[in-house]
Amino acid sequence: MSSDLGLTPVGASTTKLGVCNLCEAICGLELTITDGAVTGIKGNANDPLSRGHICPKGVALADIYTDPDRLRRPIRRTGTGAEATWTEISWDEALDTVADGLATAINENDKNALGIYVGNPNAHSLGSMTHGFELIKTFKTRNKFSASSVDQIPHMYVGMLQFGHQLLLPVADLDNTSYFLVFGANPMASNGSLMTVPDFPNRVRELKARGGTMVVFDPRRTETAKVATEHHFIRPASDAVVLMAMVNTLLVEGLSEAPPYVDNLDALQTAIADFTPEYAESVSGVSAETIRRITREFAAADGAAAYGRMGLSTQGFGSICQWAINLLNLLSGNFDRVGGVLFPEPAIDAAKNGLLSAGHFDVWRSRVRDMPEFGGELPVSCFREEIDTPGEGQIKAVLTLAGNPVLSTPDGRRLSESFAGLDFMASVDIYLNETTRHADVILPPTTALERDHYDLVFHMLAVRNTARFTPAVFDKDKDAMHDWEIFRELALRTTARINATKPLVQRLSERVRLSLSPTFMVGLLLRLGRKTTMTQLRKHPEGVDLGPLRPTMPARLHTKNKRIDLAPAPLVADLERLRTSLPVPGEGEGELVLIGRRHKSDCNSWTHNLERLTRGKPRHQLLMNPADLAARGINDGDLVRITSRVGSVEVDVAGVDDMMPGVVSLPHGYGHQVEGTRMGHASGVVGVSINDLTDPERLDVSGNAALSGVPVTVEALVPAAV
Numbered sequence: 001m002s003s004d005l006g007l008t009p010v011g012a013s014t015t016k017l018g019v020c021n022l023c024e025a026i027c028g029l030e031l032t033i034t035d036g037a038v039t040g041i042k043g044n045a046n047d048p049l050s051r052g053h054i055c056p057k058g059v060a061l062a063d064i065y066t067d068p069d070r071l072r073r074p075i076r077r078t079g080t081g082a083e084a085t086w087t088e089i090s091w092d093e094a095l096d097t098v099a100d101g102l103a104t105a106i107n108e109n110d111k112n113a114l115g116i117y118v119g120n121p122n123a124h125s126l127g128s129m130t131h132g133f134e135l136i137k138t139f140k141t142r143n144k145f146s147a148s149s150v151d152q153i154p155h156m157y158v159g160m161l162q163f164g165h166q167l168l169l170p171v172a173d174l175d176n177t178s179y180f181l182v183f184g185a186n187p188m189a190s191n192g193s194l195m196t197v198p199d200f201p202n203r204v205r206e207l208k209a210r211g212g213t214m215v216v217f218d219p220r221r222t223e224t225a226k227v228a229t230e231h232h233f234i235r236p237a238s239d240a241v242v243l244m245a246m247v248n249t250l251l252v253e254g255l256s257e258a259p260p261y262v263d264n265l266d267a268l269q270t271a272i273a274d275f276t277p278e279y280a281e282s283v284s285g286v287s288a289e290t291i292r293r294i295t296r297e298f299a300a301a302d303g304a305a306a307y308g309r310m311g312l313s314t315q316g317f318g319s320i321c322q323w324a325i326n327l328l329n330l331l332s333g334n335f336d337r338v339g340g341v342l343f344p345e346p347a348i349d350a351a352k353n354g355l356l357s358a359g360h361f362d363v364w365r366s367r368v369r370d371m372p373e374f375g376g377e378l379p380v381s382c383f384r385e386e387i388d389t390p391g392e393g394q395i396k397a398v399l400t401l402a403g404n405p406v407l408s409t410p411d412g413r414r415l416s417e418s419f420a421g422l423d424f425m426a427s428v429d430i431y432l433n434e435t436t437r438h439a440d441v442i443l444p445p446t447t448a449l450e451r452d453h454y455d456l457v458f459h460m461l462a463v464r465n466t467a468r469f470t471p472a473v474f475d476k477d478k479d480a481m482h483d484w485e486i487f488r489e490l491a492l493r494t495t496a497r498i499n500a501t502k503p504l505v506q507r508l509s510e511r512v513r514l515s516l517s518p519t520f521m522v523g524l525l526l527r528l529g530r531k532t533t534m535t536q537l538r539k540h541p542e543g544v545d546l547g548p549l550r551p552t553m554p555a556r557l558h559t560k561n562k563r564i565d566l567a568p569a570p571l572v573a574d575l576e577r578l579r580t581s582l583p584v585p586g587e588g589e590g591e592l593v594l595i596g597r598r599h600k601s602d603c604n605s606w607t608h609n610l611e612r613l614t615r616g617k618p619r620h621q622l623l624m625n626p627a628d629l630a631a632r633g634i635n636d637g638d639l640v641r642i643t644s645r646v647g648s649v650e651v652d653v654a655g656v657d658d659m660m661p662g663v664v665s666l667p668h669g670y671g672h673q674v675e676g677t678r679m680g681h682a683s684g685v686v687g688v689s690i691n692d693l694t695d696p697e698r699l700d701v702s703g704n705a706a707l708s709g710v711p712v713t714v715e716a717l718v719p720a721a722v
Contacts (some may be wrong), residue, residue: 001449001459001485002689004664005100006622007110007404007446009608010438010451011034011035012032012033012034013032013033013039014025014033014034014216015030015031015032015033015534016030016033016367016473017029017031017044017470017541017542018030018031018032018041018061018448018449018470019442019453019455019471020054020057020446020448021059021060021124021409021453021455021472022057022058022124022194022448023055023057023124023190023191023603024190024191024192024193024194024195024196024457024458024461024605025048025053025190025191025192025196025197025198026049026050026196026198026458026462026468027043027047027053027054027058028043028046028047028049028050028284028470028542028543029041029043029044029054029061030043030044031041031062031471031473032579033329033363034529035398036363037062038062038065038449038473039064041054041058041061041062041169042057043058043267043440044542045541046256046286046542047466047470047541047542047543048466048470048543048544048545049196049198049462049463049466049543050198050199050398051198051199051202052176052199052649053191053199053201053202054599055191055469055601055614056601056613057601057607058401059602059612059631060607060613061448061449061633062449062567062694063557063609063610063611063612063613064430064447064448064610065449065450065474066544067298067609067610068387068445069432069609070447071315071430071431071432071442071444071478072428072444072477072480072611073088073089073091073440073444073479074089074090074091074093074094074443074444075087075088075089075432075441075442076089076093076094076097076440076441077439077440077441077446078528080420081420083240084379084437085325085681086432087307088148089184089441090606091479092671093433094441094443095132095443095486095489095490095493096493097440097447098399098426098440098441098443098490098493098494098563099425099494099496099497099640100395100492100497101241101423101425101440101441101496102114102139102399102424102426102494102712103494103497104397104423104424104497104592104658105396105397105495106139106397106422106497106498106499107499108396109394109396109621110393110651111139111141111142111463111500112142112143112367112392112393112394113141113393113395113397114139114141114143114382114396114664115141115143115144115145115386115387115392115395115398115399116139116141116143116144116145116398116401117145117146117383117398117399117400117401117404118119118132118136118144118147118402118403118405119146119147119399119400119404119405119408119438120147120310120402120403120604121403121404122401122402122404123245123271123457123458123481124358124455125448125453125652126158126451126452126453126454126455126484126518126519126522127445127451127482127483127484127485127518128401128483128484129455129456129457129518130280130484130516130518130521130522131483131484131487131488131514131518132401132483132484132487133278133292134487134491134510134514134608135401135487135488135490135491135514136514137168138494138495138510138669139494140371141377142364142378142393143386143393144376144377144378145377145379145380145382145383145394145405146377146403146680147379147380147403147405147408147409148260148375148377148381148559149374149377149378149379149703149704149705150314150380150409150410150704150705150707151279151310151313151411151698151704151707152194152249152406152540152704153312153313153374153375153700153702153703153704154313154319154321154322154704155169155190155194155322155360156169156359156374157314157319157322157324157361157373157374157702158319158322158323158571159359159552160321160358160359160360160361161565161568161570162323162326162564162565163558163564164358164412164557164558164559165351165358165359165558166316166354166356166357166358166359166375167350167457167460167556167560168343168351169197169343169460169461169462169555169663170329170335170336170341170342170343171195171328171341171342171343171344171462171549172195172197172305172307172340172341172351172463173303173337173338173339173340173341173342173463173464173517173548173549174195174200174203174305175203175206175302175303175336175464175548176303176339176548177207177212177305177339177340177368178210178211178212178301178302178303178305178339179212179213179214179215179297179298179301179302179303179304179305180213180214180215180304180305180307181214181280181294181298181305181306181307181328182214182215182216182217182218182224182228182306182307182308182330182684183216183217183218183234183239183242183306183307183308183311183312183325184218184309184310184311184312184315184321185218185224185308185309185310185311185349185709186218186222186223186224186225186238186309186310186477186530186597187200187224187308188204188223188224188226189222189223189225189415189598189599189600190309190310190598191229191549192599193309193310194307194309194461195307195461196459196461196462196463196618197462198464198707200226200649201711202488203308203463204215204227205312208229210657212303212347213228213229213230213257213297214228214229214335215229215232215294215297216227216228216230216232217231217232217233217234217239217242217286217594217615218233218234219233219234219235219236219311219593219657219659219660219663220310220595220658220659220660220663221233221657222446222597222660223600223657224369231698232286232671233285233286233292233660234286234660235283235284235285235593235660235662235663235704236283236311236593236595236708237282237315237316237317237582237593237706237708237709238280238283238510238582239282239308239311239312239315239317239321240277240281240317240320240321240324240578241279241284241578241582241683242280242284242286242291243319243320243321243324243325243328243589244272244275244280244311244324245275245277245279245280245291245617246291246294246295246298246324246328247272247275247324247327247328247331247558248272248273248276249277249291249292249295249296250295250299250328250331250332251268251269251272251331252371253295253296255295255296255331255332256299256331256332256705257299257331257333257598258330258331258453258554258566259333259335259336259564261363261553261554261557261563261564262330262563262564262565262566263563263566264563264565264567267566267567267569268327268566268572270307271567271572271575271658275581276288277289277292282407282494283582286658288439293403293454293634296418296498297330298332298600299333301340301574303334303338303339303340303561304332304334304339304340305329305334305339305340305341306325306328306329306334306338307325307341308321308322309326309495310596310598310708311595311677311708312325312622313700313704314596314704314705314706314707314708315700315706315707315708315709316698316699316700316706316709317366317574317577317578317581317700318400318513318582318700318702318704319571319574319700319702319704320571320574320578320701320704322576323571327566329341330564331541331566335553336551336552336553337551338549338550338551340550341550342549342550342552342696342708343448343549343553343556344403344459344460344462344463344464344465344549345460345463345465345469345531345546345549345550345552346438346459346460346463346465346467346529346531347526347527347529347532347544347546347668348454348456348459348467348522348525348529348533349460349529350456350457351460351558353525353528353529354457357375357597357640358371358558359374359375360376361374361375361570362367363376366378366379366382366386367386367389367391367392367393367426368386368389370381370590371380371703371705373703374702374703376421377433377469377704378703379408379699379703379704380405380410380552380705381410381506381697381703381705382696383405383409383415383418384411384414384415384696385696387418387421387422388421388604395422396422396423397417397422397424397425397426398422398424398425398426399425399427399428399490399551400426400427400428400435400436400439400596401427401428402428402429403429403435403605404433404435404436404604404606404669405435406419406433406434406435407433407434407435407605407669407670407671407672407689407690407691408604408605408647408668408691408696409446409647409691409705410435410646410691410695410696410698411647411690411691411692411696412671412691412692412706412708413419413647413674413692413695414646415435416435416438417519419438419631420436420438421500422438422697424440425438425440426439426440426441426442426443427437427439427441427442427443428442428443428445428486428487429442430444431606432607432672432674433605433665433672433674434672434673434674435673437509443481443490445481445483445485446476446480446481446482446483448472448717449472449473449481450472450474450475450476451468451472451476451482451483452470452471452472452481452518452519453655454467454469454518454519454522455468456522461548461705462495463549463639464547464548464549465545465546465547465548465549466543466544466545466546467526467531467532467537467543467544467546468537468541468542468543468544469519469534469537469538469687470541470563471538471541474708479540480616481644484518485512488514488515491509491510491514492510492514495510498713499642500591500701501708515639517535524533526595528709531546532544532640533548536586541682543577561687567626570701571701574701575703577701582629585703588649589690590626590627590713591711591712591713591714592662592663592664592711592712592713593662593663593664593709593710593711593712594642594644594663594665594666594690594693594709594710594711594712595663595664595665595708595709596668596690596707597623597665597666597667597668598667598668599619599667600667601613601614601616601619602619602667602669603669604634604669605668605669605670606669606670606672607668608672618686619667619687620651620670620686620687620688621653621654622640622642622651622652622653622654622664622665622714623650623653623654623656623659623664623665623666624653624654624656624659624714625655625656625657625659625660625661625662626655626656627659627661628656628659628662628714629653629655632654632714632715632716633716634714634715636653636654636655637652637653637654637716638652638653638716639651639652639653639712639716639718640652640653640715640716640717641715641717642664642666642693642713643693643697643713643714643715644693644694644695644710644711644712644714645711645714646693646694646695646696646711648692648693649671649688649689649692649693649695650688650717651666651687651688652716654699664712665712666687666688666690666693668685668689668690668707670686670687670688670689670690670692671688671689671690671691671692672687673689690707691707693710693712694706694707695710698710
């Protein structure tokens with residue numbers, strides 16, 4: 001047929017713009033579609049934020065859409081363990097079964113009999129952001145958990161204490177900074193985290209080309225450390241002392257330049273007076289001379305930004321670390337400054353419009369360990385004990401919304417055993433994995449290429465102000481449901497079965513909110529922001545440039561008095577725990593310290609079954625300094641046993657000079673064990689779960705899990721075959 005009839009000839013290709021939602025970089029994509037299939041993906045050079053950048057995950061986005069392992073219809077489990085079988089069922093049967101199971105647990109016990117876990121992928125889905133949290137709010141359970149308390153609550157806690165909102169987080173103005181100071185972060189692999197910075201490799205080149213400097217502190221010579229101007233090894237969990245020594249140096253040497261809208265400078269100086277560079281050297285391995293020199297360079301730079309991420313937040317003093325990062329930026333005169341750190345101004349400001357709450361802390365506590373909640377969630381490290389411990393409020397049923405806590409939260413092996421003993425469990429997920437295999441029913445939503453997308457969170461954390469709405473690349477199958485549709489049905493069907501019915505007006509209001517599509521809601525929110533419109537974004541699917549970051553303080557603060565407390569009482573109080581908890585080097589003879597790591601071609605605990613992302617050299621090994629191998633009589637490639645207080649695993653070891661002596665590293669999210677699928681086994685991907693070693697009793701004051709800095713021993717088992 002003639003193409004002027006509006007039909008695409010067989011074999012002809014079209015181009016559509018898309019977005020990668022697999023990490024925080026939110027890169028714009030250009031997809032080639034031939035005969036209804038994706039035949040090519042490249043970065044969209046016209047995207048004003050990602051500028052044509054793409055990483056291996058973006059190239060593999062279509063592999064998820066076509067993945068034979070991906071669930072496309074609801075499935076129900078019969079039997080348990082090795083005897084379990086799975087059968088496809090209709091959506092109506094699946095949704096009713098889940099609603100019955102959740103309502104029964106609540107009706108026969110109490111509202112807290114339902115436990116809910118929210119995984120990381122929810123922040124990357126528009127439908128989850130607009131409707132997933134509405135679903136959760138329909139249940140009044142206090143037993144809510146999420147991936148946030150394994151990697152980012154310290155940022156949010158400190159943001160709430162100092163700036164008045166949990167997601168009011170300053171971002172490095174990386175396109176203009178001249179001195180980038182990095183602690184425990186690896187943006188070469190992550191493209192930024194809680195700092196959306198796609199195309200980080202080129203941005204580092206640009207920084208160096210204008211004479212800038214990047215200094216990295218990390219116990220591993222990471223991909224970022226290897227392109228830095230200089231790198232310094234630092235003992236895990238000692239970052240807080242080094243950072244406070246830098247803050248102390250600013251104050252003692254008269255290098256501080258605090259903005260006029262801060263309080264309690266004198267109280268801060270008194271609180272940290274003993275955190276000297278010499279003390280920091282004694283616990284961190286970083287020389288006092290280096291600490292003073294870098295502090296002076298940072299203060300003298302024409303636009304400097306301090307940034308710390310996973311390595312800081314996932315340790316026992318994550319909140320003190322993030323507080324110290326803020327203090328470095330505030331007291332050096334680089335807060336709210338071009339080239340320093342600034343607050344983005346997104347087209348949809350979820351902090352300003354109330355879409356996301358300001359946050360709260362210790363409004364209630366966990367039943368068993370008496371741990372405080374943050375932002376309405378309990379620490380995920382408490383999840384297992386709330387299932388296992390009898391009594392009022394015991395969790396009897398669990399609903400997971402994406403995520404894989406068995407692999408990604410502390411003591412995951414025991415959490416798996418706890419899931420197996422539940423009365424009922426349901427999961428909204430596209431895969432059968434280590435967590436969802438315990439579900440009675442799995443409800444699979446559509447994937448990224450089948451749904452509209454707007455990033456409600458990551459535009460709030462981006463190094464440039466942009467906005468982008470991406471229509472679905474493909475229509476969803478008729479017998480498929482978007483995540484927001486699943487959430488709507490679960491909310492309405494479950495609440496209709498719960499004995500404690502809500503007032504009619506409240507039920508009608510919930511029904512109306514849940515029936516609005518995410519795309520419609522984005523249009524309304526854009527009107528409130530008045531920076532762009534849905535019409536404009538549809539005309540420019542590559543994204544609309546709203547300009548560089550700019551000073552906005554103190555008007556943007558959400559504190560009642562529009563001022564910043566330099567010495568929040570909870571953080572000052574936690575300094576004593578820091579003083580008394582750090583081990584003296586040399587203690588624990590034979591012990592090593594375990595840290596995690598992530599890779600550019602991994603997506604936390606999933607995508608390990610995609611051939612495109614798993615080819616090449618194995619990435620699962622324990623990394624260990626050659627000197628530590630020799631001291632234990634271990635050879636490179638040996639099979640070793642790693643043991644912590646809570647468990648042990650066996651894996652092969654690789655000797656690398658990139659590891660600080662005394663420190664070992666395992667990747668996060670490995671250890672797949674689902675029989676009958678290829679999860680984690682493409683191209684021979686093997687490995688163990690680091691979270692079979694992490695200790696649920698090791699927590700930051702915010703409740704965040706201390707996954708990094710775990711004391712372990714390592715011993716050889718069987719030499720690897722030659």
